Amino acid sequence: MSLLSVIVPCYNEEENVPLFYEELLKTEPFFREREIEVEILYVDDGSGDRTVEEVKKLREKDERVHLVSFSRNFGKEAAMYAGLELSGGDYVVMMDVDLQDPPSLLPEMFLQLGQGYDSVATRRVSRKGEPPVRSFFARMFYRLMKKISKTEIMDGARDYRLMTRQMVDAILSMKEYNRFTKGIFGWVGFKTRWLEYENVERVRGETKWNFWKLFLYSLDGITAFSTAPLMLASVVGVFFCIVAFLMILFIIVRKLMFGDPVSGWPSLVCIILMTSGVQFFCTGILGQYLAKTYMEVKRRPIYLVRERL
Ligand code: UDP
Ligand code: MG
DSSP, X not given: OEEEEEEEEESSOTTHHHHHHHHHHTTHHHHHHTTEEEEEEEEEOSOSSSHHHHHHHHHHHOTTEEEEEESSOOOHHHHHHHHHHHOOXXXXXXXXXXXXXXXXXXXXXXXXXXXXXXXXXXXXXXXXXXXXXXXXXXXXHHHHHHHHOSSOOOTTEEEEEEEEHHHHHXXXXXXXXXXXXXXXXXXXXXXXXXXXXXXXXXXXXXXXXXXXXXXXXXXXXXXXXXOHHHHXXXXXXXXXXXXXXXXXXXHHHHHHHHOOOOOOHHHHHHHHHHHHHHHHHHHHHXXXXXXXXXXXXXXXXXXXXXXXX
16 A cells, blocks of 8 residues: 655635545545555644634544644745655645645546656646736746746646655755745756646635735745846946946047036936946845845744644
C-alpha cells in the first residue's frame, strides 16, 4: 500500500471544508483500485470562523482526515509549507479548498505521474471570471519574471500539483522565510508534466486576495527569484554619467563659440528632480532587498501550531 497525502490550506472556509471532502471522495474508487490510501490534511491558517469545527466533524466520521491549526493567520505559503512538512505520503498533492483546483483532475494527474514524471502541475489557460485589470497585471508580471529571473515561473500556474516524495523533500530543504512557491517549484527542477484546464470559479465564499495584496505578493516573487532590480541603479547611473558628460561638452562649446551665458533654471530644476527621483527609486529597491534579508536573517519559524489532530 502506498499513501497519497492531500494538503488543503484553509482560511475562513467553513462552508467549503465539507464540500471539498465530498468532492474528493468521488476520486476514491480510482485510488482504492490501485491500492493507494488517501489522507486529507486540512491546514487551518488561523481561521476566525468555524473551519476548525467543520474539520473536526469530518474527522469524527473519517479517520483519514487530519487537522493542523495555526496560532494565527500566516498566509497560504506558510500553510503549504506546513502541509508538506507534516504529510507522510509517498505522493503529495496540494489543493485549494474552494474547488478551484478540481479534484476530478486528480486521477488523470496520477496516471501522468506514472509515465515517468516527478510532478504533475496544472495551469489555467483562461482567466474567466477575473477582473480584467488583474489579468492584465498578472500577465505583465509573468512576462517580466521571464526576463529578469533564471527560474522558470509558468504563466497561469496554480499551486495544484501532484509530487513524489523526492520532490517534496527537495522543496522542504528550502527553508527560506520569504516563500514564493511558484518560484520554488521551478527552482528545484525535476521532470514536470503540465496539465491545462479552464478556470473554475470558487464555489462558496470570497477570494482572500485583493489587488494590493497580489501586488505585494508579486514584489515578493521578484525579490525572491531575481536580483536584476539591484542592477538598475548601476545601469541608470552609468547612463546619467554619459548624459552629464555630453551636456558639459555642449555647454563649454556653446560658451566658447557664442559666449552664451548658461540661462534657464527650469531645465536645472527638471534635471535635479529627475536625478533625485531615480536615486530615491533605486534606494527603495535596495531597501526592499535589505528588508527581505533582515527577515531572513532573523530565522523566525514559518508557522506556529496551535492544535494538531
Ligand atoms: N488561504 C490560506 N491562507 C490565506 C489565504 C488563503 O490558507 O491567508 C487558502 C484559501 O483558504 C484557499 C487557498 O488558500 O484554500 C486559495 O485562496 P483564494 O481562493 O482566496 O485565492 P484565489 O483562488 O482567489 O487565488
Ligand atoms: Mg480560490
